[in-house]
Amino acid sequence: MPDAMMYQEEMFVVLMPGAAEEFLTPQELLERLEGILRDRQQDLPRDLQRFGTVTEQAQHLRDTACELDLSPGEAMQWYVVRLEK
Numbered sequence: 001m002p003d004a005m006m007y008q009e010e011m012f013v014v015l016m017p018g019a020a021e022e023f024l025t026p027q028e029l030l031e032r033l034e035g036i037l038r039d040r041q042q043d044l045p046r047d048l049q050r051f052g053t054v055t056e057q058a059q060h061l062r063d064t065a066c067e068l069d070l071s072p073g074e075a076m077q078w079y080v081v082r083l084e085k
Contacts, residue, residue, distance in 0.1 A: 013081045017074040026062070029078055033058035036068065036076070045069075 012029045014022045024032065037044070037057050045068075048057040061068060068076045 011081050011083055012078045015077040017070065017076075023081070023083075024078075030055075030058050030062055033061055033068070036070070037061070 011023050011025060014024050014029060014032070016022075034054050034057075037048070037054050041054075044057070048061060051057045051060060062078070066078055070076055
């Protein structure tokens with residue numbers, strides 16, 4: 001069950017292997033996850049296989065997880081952050 005705090009995010013910090021951290025909006029993270037998942041439909045994590053569209057898969061992943069394995073030993077991670085104004 002997703003935590004209600006996940007729906008109050010302002011930004012996400014995204015960590016990719018070999019890259020500097022990035023700050024993305026919820027929509028930008030969704031688009032990034034969709035791009036990755038679109039290329040991995042034959043090798044989806046088990047919990048994403050029940051969703052019919054890439055968008056649904058990405059939304060579920062964004063809202064309920066904080067990591068996606070990209071290859072053995074490498075993972076994409078994302079965390080909700082609040083930027084002070």
